[in-house]
Amino acid sequence: xxKLQFHKLLAPGILALSLLQTVYxxxxxxxxxxxxxTQEHAYELDRSREFKxxxxxxxxxxxxxxxxxxxxxxxxxxxxxxxxxxxxxxxLDDTAKALGIRSNIDQLPATVASFSDARKAEIYCDNGKxxxxxxxxxxxxxxxxxxxxxxxxxxxDTNQLLFDGFQREGDIIRPxxxxxxxxxxxxxxxxxxxxxxxxxEHQLPHGEIRIVGLIxxxxxxxGAQLVEADAFRGDILISIDGxxxxxxxxxxxxxxxxxxxxxxxxxxxxxxDEKQSVSACAVGAQILRETGFRPDAHPPGxxxxxxxxxxxxxxxxxxxxxxxxEPIASYQYNTISPFWTAAWQMRNLExxxxxxxxxxxxxxxxxxxxxxxxxxxxxxxxxxxxADSPKLSGYVVAESAASIRMLKKGFExxxxxxxxxxxxxxxxxxxxxxxxRFDEEMIIVGTGxxxxxxxxxxxxxxxxxxxxxxxxxxxxxxxxxxxVD
Numbered sequence: 001x002x003k004l005q006f007h008k009l010l011a012p013g014i015l016a017l018s019l020l021q022t023v024y025x026x027x028x029x030x031x032x033x034x035x036x037x038t039q040e041h042a043y044e045l046d047r048s049r050e051f052k053x054x055x056x057x058x059x060x061x062x063x064x065x066x067x068x069x070x071x072x073x074x075x076x077x078x079x080x081x082x083x084x085x086x087x088x089x090x091x092l093d094d095t096a097k098a099l100g101i102r103s104n105i106d107q108l109p110a111t112v113a114s115f116s117d118a119r120k121a122e123i124y125c126d127n128g129k130x131x132x133x134x135x136x137x138x139x140x141x142x143x144x145x146x147x148x149x150x151x152x153x154x155x156x157d158t159n160q161l162l163f164d165g166f167q168r169e170g171d172i173i174r175p176x177x178x179x180x181x182x183x184x185x186x187x188x189x190x191x192x193x194x195x196x197x198x199x200x201e202h203q204l205p206h207g208e209i210r211i212v213g214l215i216x217x218x219x220x221x222x223g224a225q226l227v228e229a230d231a232f233r234g235d236i237l238i239s240i241d242g243x244x245x246x247x248x249x250x251x252x253x254x255x256x257x258x259x260x261x262x263x264x265x266x267x268x269x270x271x272x273d274e275k276q277s278v279s280a281c282a283v284g285a286q287i288l289r290e291t292g293f294r295p296d297a298h299p300p301g302x303x304x305x306x307x308x309x310x311x312x313x314x315x316x317x318x319x320x321x322x323x324x325x326e327p328i329a330s331y332q333y334n335t336i337s338p339f340w341t342a343a344w345q346m347r348n349l350e351x352x353x354x355x356x357x358x359x360x361x362x363x364x365x366x367x368x369x370x371x372x373x374x375x376x377x378x379x380x381x382x383x384x385x386x387a388d389s390p391k392l393s394g395y396v397v398a399e400s401a402a403s404i405r406m407l408k409k410g411f412e413x414x415x416x417x418x419x420x421x422x423x424x425x426x427x428x429x430x431x432x433x434x435x436x437r438f439d440e441e442m443i444i445v446g447t448g449x450x451x452x453x454x455x456x457x458x459x460x461x462x463x464x465x466x467x468x469x470x471x472x473x474x475x476x477x478x479x480x481x482x483x484v485d
Contacts, residue, residue: 026405028044029043029148029478035229035438035439036232037233043482043484047480056414058198058472061461068187071091074186077158078125084157085156091189100142105138108132109132111226112131122225124222125219126323127321127326136231138212139210141208143206143207147207147479148479149210150234151233151238152211152238152240153211153238153240154188154189154212154214155430156189157216158184159218164178166181175455179455180452180454181457182457184241187464195471195472204479207478208234210231210233210234214430224433238443238444240471243446243449245464246411248411248420250423251396252431256390257343257346258387259383259385260284260287260384261327261382264279264336264374268335278336280380281314281337283380284340287365287369292307302358304349308344309342312341317329317330318330352390352394359387392429392433406474407471408421410476411473415466415470448460448463448467
């Protein structure tokens, strides 16, 4: 019998003891080698290990809420998140002091300062305009038993351009004005802090724990591009950066993004036939219509692909850009518009080869549409950037992986709703870069946030608590295993 014990909430005010009476097919856990650690790690179940804790009582929703509210006040725009980084470090240091935490903010800004201009353009935010002011937050807690090691990560920036306050309505926190709340991913910081608080206050035996806070995830992913390999050591790596608290994501899509531009010759509407002008606005609309951009963002027949344009503009090209660097047309009244542009993105879970094939087809279709539009009239010039290769290559973690099995047991032991383990679209691309650089596969767990990146973003405090309980239960389940190395 598995003696790890949890209390499970059955109804308001009613607690019942639930024993995980698993017949252990998992007598042995094996975690694969990677570029960071070239040896696989094997662990065997130690049935003498017993951890008794009521996680329903141990996890404190008010600690989570208070921690998150303190973080929401910190400026955390991409490449400007130094205040939030310092606050996160302070919270972790205070919470895990008794665990012997060692934390530091790495020297990423100084490293970037030494780069060539071309390399800086890849690291800077806002389309190469804004240098990162903060380093990554790296923390380590030594283990006090032989057990699998965990790596808990989050990102330190948000998609919030301004802060006008927030309001709490019972279980829900939402922004007070027209801007995203910033819970993505400040909630991840709060959840990690609560996990460490419970381990510390209840003096729970534990293996090594590493914590990584990455900068600029919402923009250039500078943090994931430059973080040192040692920060991502661990047998089980999770990114606390999802939404649904009852979902574990085991996939990261291949991603392409860039701009589509159409340039034509302008004229007054009365001279359209004399000048043989072509409306760039109409050509752009035709491109979106015929290349697979749909209202539901799924190209026909491809439910595992999201293809969308998040910004379009039509008018004159005067070299203007948005605050984040996207080209933007200038308005001019009553002319045949000679310039159209769209920022496009594709997230594809059909595999890297299939993703490139789809992008190649889109590029070919754009060329065909523009050639047809200009046939017998004035020249139409079209271009798509970002189509030659993926910005990020995807991966899928096997559902049979030891890391997935531990998380499944932990979340199911503490869940109030059915758990879903999915390989679908998820935001957050730090995992893609960590996989490409170090061959480590991160799993995404939720935070309780909803409608992220929109002015309707909100977060459930009870959802945050469910995630903290699920991860804690999974960690304790893994601590019943002893290294056989």
